[in-house]
Amino acid sequence: MLDYAAFSREYKAVIEKEVVEYVRKLQAPSIVKEAMIYSLEAGGKRIRPMLTFAVLASFGRDIERAIPVAAAIEMIHTYSLIHDDLPSMDDDDLRRGKPTNHKVFGEAVAILAGDALLTYSFQLIAEMTHSEVTPEMKLELISEVSKSAGAEGMVGGQIADMEGENKQLTLEQLEYIHEHKTGKLLAASILSGAILAGASAEQRQHLRQFAFHLGLAFQIRDDILDIEGTEEVLGKPVGSDMTNHKSTYPALLTLQGAKEKLAEQVQLAQDALAETKLPTMILLSELTDLIANRNH
């Protein structure tokens, strides 16, 4: 269990099965279920559920209790991709090498499938049944996840990202965008694990710090991959940030500067993790290095 590769192999399969099962059992028109499942099955690294699970494992707790909230966060991540890809937003035809949701199901169904995923995510948390999950924990999870996903989190980041298009952003503005657009929901994944593990207030504070630096590292790596990656592995065109006149870390700091900042953020994440004094930190530590060095 202390090897991330084996850990993720096992639990990635679990979450990919469960998240689809949750949708299948809905009594709803089949087209909206198909559209929801299409994007849930589009693959991806499932980093958010893996973070939740890895936190629970680090506290020595069973992972089963977290499946509904991990699925909920993956649904929120998926809805955000569906809506971001829409013609009025990023207008993307491909996502991970497959046609985007609205290309297959049309814009109206894509919007509604996103709405349904977002709505369902809170139902899944409210209806968690594991004996170790108290009503208070469920409410904390809903509060944490909704705040991270809404106007003060992911949606706010997406708005700021759109407003920043074709503008020269400062490093501070770029950081606001990333902290909100991707960082907050990554942090919610980590904090969800902490809530379910019964982490102390101090441990949670360190895990928030860990999440903050991990989120930045994740995004800097993303920007670097847009320059150094290959289309085949990424599943999307390389250099699209530059074509779309997006502000990026390499653009603001040079490629070398971005790499230095990435290394710095990884170190700060590892330091914050060490402060939690968890019994086993190896999974989260390995996951951090993987995120920093990933090639897609």
Added chain:
Amino acid sequence: MLDYAAFSREYKAVIEKEVVEYVRKLQAPSIVKEAMIYSLEAGGKRIRPMLTFAVLASFGRDIERAIPVAAAIEMIHTYSLIHDDLPSMDDDDLRRGKPTNHKVFGEAVAILAGDALLTYSFQLIAEMTHSEVTPEMKLELISEVSKSAGAEGMVGGQIADMEGENKQLTLEQLEYIHEHKTGKLLAASILSGAILAGASAEQRQHLRQFAFHLGLAFQIRDDILDIEGTEEVLGKPVGSDMTNHKSTYPALLTLQGAKEKLAEQVQLAQDALAETKLPTMILLSELTDLIANRNH
């Protein structure tokens, strides 16, 4: 307090103030807050919050405890209008006589403002602080509201409505659409009041029946107004259902038949209400008659 006109005058003002206050205090880019508030302030009858409040009053309980959930449901109703009006959906330029959200803020912001309203609604319920509201009640509210709003409720109804466009529907299909597209969230408003009032399982069952018939009555009246109403009072063109080839009760049953069905549903709603044996039913009873006879 037993006169609905006075009751709604007082509490309509309360909910209209609170729902905007909740958005104002968000730490988020101002454009998304403006877009959220624009549609929340667009007026309307606030039937959903009034139903929640009227149920609490009927049980002799204070109304303050329900403000966050009433605001949450009004936010969900508002998000659904924003998304329904989009060009890829109903493509409406006007809503209650004002330009629709995307006409003012653009499609991308409109989609995101809707997403933010939906997300925030669950946070508001999870963070209710009234001393009479237990964690179990909050979870029941989230479960009820999310189920009513998602693929098994409102979103499913909207999908079925779109699929039924330009088709001759059966009465059964038309009823599925309305029960889901508008009925479920109306029912959630009523059930939310029941949950917060500590209603018995039997009372809840009768209130569900009441909500079902009230929802149908609401929709039949809507269809009749599209024929008999005036554009000035409705805030939208009369006869648009026929222009858009929408199946309606008058189209399926004749105008006279639709009026008979409306009267029947109102009677069934009143009967179910009587079964609850609530101390004071006058508010809900008046509200039912108002919904059945409204001119906008």
